[in-house]
Structures are given as C-alpha cells and as structure tokens.
Amino acid sequence: MELYSPPDLGGALRFIEHEDKHVTVIASGTDLIPRIRKRQVAPSILLDISSFKEDLRYIRQSGGVTRLGALTTVADLQESPVLDGRLSIVREAAELFGAPQIRNVATVGGNICSASSSEDLIPVFMVLGAQLKLLSAKGARTVPLTDFLVGKRETSMSPSEILAEISFEPPAGHSWTAYEKMGRRNMLIIALVNEALSLTMEDDLLTIHSARLALNRVTGKIPAMAVRTSEFLNGRKATDETIAEAQKVLAAELALTGDFRASASYRTELAQAYLKRLIQRCHRKIEGSS
Amino acid sequence: MTMRVISLNVNGTDHSVQVGPLDRLIDVLRDQLGFKSVKEGCSTGDCGICAVMVDGKLVNSCLMLASQCDGRRVLTLEGLVNDLSMKRLQGSFIANNAAQCGFCTPAMLMASWDLARHKADPSEDEIKVAISGILCRCTGYYQIIDSVREGCKRGTT
Numbered sequence: 001m002e003l004y005s006p007p008d009l010g011g012a013l014r015f016i017e018h019e020d021k022h023v024t025v026i027a028s029g030t031d032l033i034p035r036i037r038k039r040q041v042a043p044s045i046l047l048d049i050s051s052f053k054e055d056l057r058y059i060r061q062s063g064g065v066t067r068l069g070a071l072t073t074v075a076d077l078q079e080s081p082v083l084d085g086r087l088s089i090v091r092e093a094a095e096l097f098g099a100p101q102i103r104n105v106a107t108v109g110g111n112i113c114s115a116s117s118s119e120d121l122i123p124v125f126m127v128l129g130a131q132l133k134l135l136s137a138k139g140a141r142t143v144p145l146t147d148f149l150v151g152k153r154e155t156s157m158s159p160s161e162i163l164a165e166i167s168f169e170p171p172a173g174h175s176w177t178a179y180e181k182m183g184r185r186n187m188l189i190i191a192l193v194n195e196a197l198s199l200t201m202e203d204d205l206l207t208i209h210s211a212r213l214a215l216n217r218v219t220g221k222i223p224a225m226a227v228r229t230s231e232f233l234n235g236r237k238a239t240d241e242t243i244a245e246a247q248k249v250l251a252a253e254l255a256l257t258g259d260f261r262a263s264a265s266y267r268t269e270l271a272q273a274y275l276k277r278l279i280q281r282c283h284r285k286i287e288g289s290s
Numbered sequence: 291m292t293m294r295v296i297s298l299n300v301n302g303t304d305h306s307v308q309v310g311p312l313d314r315l316i317d318v319l320r321d322q323l324g325f326k327s328v329k330e331g332c333s334t335g336d337c338g339i340c341a342v343m344v345d346g347k348l349v350n351s352c353l354m355l356a357s358q359c360d361g362r363r364v365l366t367l368e369g370l371v372n373d374l375s376m377k378r379l380q381g382s383f384i385a386n387n388a389a390q391c392g393f394c395t396p397a398m399l400m401a402s403w404d405l406a407r408h409k410a411d412p413s414e415d416e417i418k419v420a421i422s423g424i425l426c427r428c429t430g431y432y433q434i435i436d437s438v439r440e441g442c443k444r445g446t447t
Contacts, residue, residue, distance in 0.1 A: 001312060002291070002311060003312075005357060005360075028358075029354060029358065033355065034353070037334075038334070048355070048357065048358060075347075098423070099424075100348055100419065101348050101349050101401075104348060104349055105347070
C-alpha cells in the first residue's frame with residue numbers, strides 16, 4: 001500500500017484525475033485506519049487530504065446559507081457560534097459524537113463519505129436538506145445528500161472527485177429542529193438509533209405544515225429520510241393521536257434488521273419513542289419562540 | 291511500500307523518523323522514540339488509552355497516521371513531568387486511589403491536564419465529559435473524578 005500526500009488540493013485533484021488504480025481518500029482517518037487494520041478494506045493507494053485545512057476547514061454563513069468545509073472537525077461544530085437557533089441541531093449532534101479525542105480530529109466530510117448507518121451527522125444534515133459540493137480537476141458539481149448515499153459505504157461520488165463542502169439552510173417559518181441518539185453507553189458509541197427531525201408549523205401553531213424525519217437504517221443499512229412518516233404528519237394537528245398514528249407509520253416504514261448491537265424490535269420501539277419526543281421538543285420550542 | 295522521513299516535535303525536542311504508510315503516531319511514539327506512557331489498548335478508538343496532545347488538541351494516537359503528523363507538535367505525559375499542573379493532578383490521583391492497574395492513568399492524566407488548562411474549578415459534568423473518551427476497567431471512575439476536581443484547583447498541592 002502506498003500513501004500519497006500532495007501539497008495542495010489542486011495536486012490531489014490532478015492525482016485522481018487519471019488514476020486508474022483504486023484510490024481511497026483519507027481525511028482524519030478515525031474511521032478508515034481501524035478498518036484497514038481489521039482488514040475490512042485494503043486500499044492500494046491512500047490519498048491524504050488532511051493537510052488542506054486552509055482550503056477545506058471553515059464554517060461560513062452568507063445569504064442565509066451555512067457552508068461547512070469538508071475538513072471542519074466535529075469539535076469545530078461544537079464550538080461554532082454560527083450554529084445556533086434552528087441550526088443548534090448540528091451542535092447537539094456534535095456533542096453526542098464519539099468522545100473529545102475523536103471530535104478533535106474527525107471531519108464532517110469524512111463522516112458523510114464513510115456513508116454507513118452509524119454516521120451520526122448524516123440524519124442531521126438530511127433534515128436540513130444539505131447539498132454537497134464535489135470537486136474534480138474538471139470543475140465542481142452539487143448533489144443533494146439524499147442522492148449521494150446509494151448503499152452501505154457506497155456513494156454516487158466518482159473516483160475522480162473529492163467532497164469539498166456541505167451547505168444547508170435553516171428551515172423557514174415556525175420551525176425547529178431536534179436530534180436524539182441512543183447507544184449502549186454515553187460516549188464513544190455507535191448509535192443503536194439516531195434520529196433527526198425538522199418541524200415546521202402553520203401559523204396556528206397547532207397544524208404541522210411540514211415534517212422532515214431522518215434516521216439510520218431506514219430500508220437497508222444507510223441513513224435515510226422517513227418519507228412516508230414525514231408525509232403522514234404534513235397537514236395534521238400535532239396531537240397525541242397523530243403522534244401515535246405516526247409511530248405506526250414509522251414502524252411499517254422502517255425495514256430494520258437486528259444485529260449484534262440491538263434487535264430490530266428494540267430499535268423500532270426506540271425509533272417510535274424518539275419520534276414522539278422529537279415532535280414534542282420541536283413543537284414546544286416553536287410555541288415558546290412564536 | 292515506500293518509507294518516508296517525517297519531522298516530529300515531541301515534548302519540545304525535534305525528531306526525524308522514518309515511517310511506513312500505515313505506521314501510526316502511537317507506533318512511532320512507543321517503538322521508535324520510546325515514549326512508553328502512551329499505551330495501546332483497543333487500537334480502534336474505543337478506549338482512548340493512547341491519548342496524547344497534537345498541536346494543543348487531545349487525540350487518540352492509534353487513530354492518526356504518523357505521516358499525518360509531519361511537522362506537528364506532540365505532547366506526551368513524559369513531557370509534563372515537571373509541569374506544576376500535572377504534578378498537582380498526579381498527587382491528587384495518588385491521594386484518591388485513582389490508579390488501580392494504572393493502564394489508563396497516563397491518558398486520564400493527559401485529559402485532566404487538558405481540562406485543567408481551561409477550567410480551574412470544573413463541575414462534575416465537565417470532568418465527566420473531559421474523561422468520557424477514556425475507558426477505565428478498574429476504579430469505577432469516581433476516584434478519578436474526585437482526583438480531577440481536586441487536582442484542577444490551582445494553589446493546592
């Protein structure tokens with residue numbers, strides 16, 4: 001195995017432009033290094049982009065859009081004053097991510113490109129409708145996060161591309177966002193369930209205008225939007241009855257498989273309980289701030 | 291496999307070391323440079339026993355390639371033996387029986403030292419967060435939490 005550490009982003013993009021061999025991009029390596037050592041992956045060439053902090057590590061806000069450079073660390077998210085109000089969900093998820101030593105190095109881009117069901121930040125960015133900017137030697141293109149993930153550890157990124165930026169806007173109107181995560185211990189844990197909700201209410205503050213729910217392990221092994229549950233909630237009053245019905249829709253929508261961490265039925269109950277908690281948390285916050 | 295030479299400042303001293311593509315920071319610190327306070331526990335980022343400071347941030351040295359540390363500053367427990375704050379923490383760990391087998395102790399001390407730099411009087415929750423990435427298999431944590439609380443207070447010994 002070879003490790004290539006180009007001096008700059010342009011050099012990295014040129015390196016993968018015509019590279020026929022399988023190149024694996026490494027950012028901080030908190031996910032990739034143990035996987036290589038456990039022989040779950042065997043890259044022939046590693047492309048180290050961790051030193052491009054000037055180009056790819058930033059949190060910017062302009063015109064209502066928040067932009068995160070792909071090398072922004074999870075600790076950067078925790079400490080960012082920009083991520084407050086309706087975007088505080090990002091900080092909330094960052095605080096429950098890994099542990100301090102992991103958060104100090106683990107990157108937002110790495111979490112997304114690892115593309116497995118245990119990536120804490122993906123459901124959060126999904127409910128925020130995140131767009132991803134992919135760079136290649138030929139230029140840039142933007143894809144929605146929901147189209148980027150195609151399977152477990154599979155993305156729609158071409159081998160000649162590098163994820164450069166994640167951008168999103170806070171939901172408009174009477175809105176709030178919230179996040180829940182359950183693991184077998186508080187820190188350093190791969191979530192049994194993590195679930196994110198963005199809720200927008202009508203002017204009456206009783207009727208749900210739109211809901212966006214995302215969690216890991218919806219139909220398969222990747223995080224995804226719970227589309228049917230979200231659609232069920234739209235236009236209904238946020239009552240206990242609606243929530244109870246929505247929990248049933250969610251259980252039917254989730255095609256969970258159990259594994260060594262938790263059974264499918266346990267995960268389903270947890271996801272249902274979190275749905276109720278998330279709706280209530282968002283609703284209370286919207287009522288309180290309107 | 292191509293070897294490369296990197297420069298690493300460890301505890302204030304510059305070193306030039308030859309590393310392979312998959313050599314991690316922990317491998318260089320322990321095996322090439324002899325900093326044995328850095329322990330290898332799980333090697334997968336679950337136990338945090340290998341924690342060191344890199345450019346002022348606490349990190350797991352088993353989750354970082356040595357090549358990624360080229361030109362960076364590393365601090366291990368060996369570099370803090372004469373540091374007043376570390377001496378206070380060590381004294382407090384001893385007084386409160388916070389070390390049993392001792393395997394996690396260097397990492398616990400590094401995380402506590404990092405906390406003490408920012409907080410003179412941390413709350414129990416702040417202490418728990420600061421050491422949350424380090425697994426202790428013997429003491430049950432409360433001796434450690436008490437030690438950190440006492441050790442962070444400046445002006446005590």
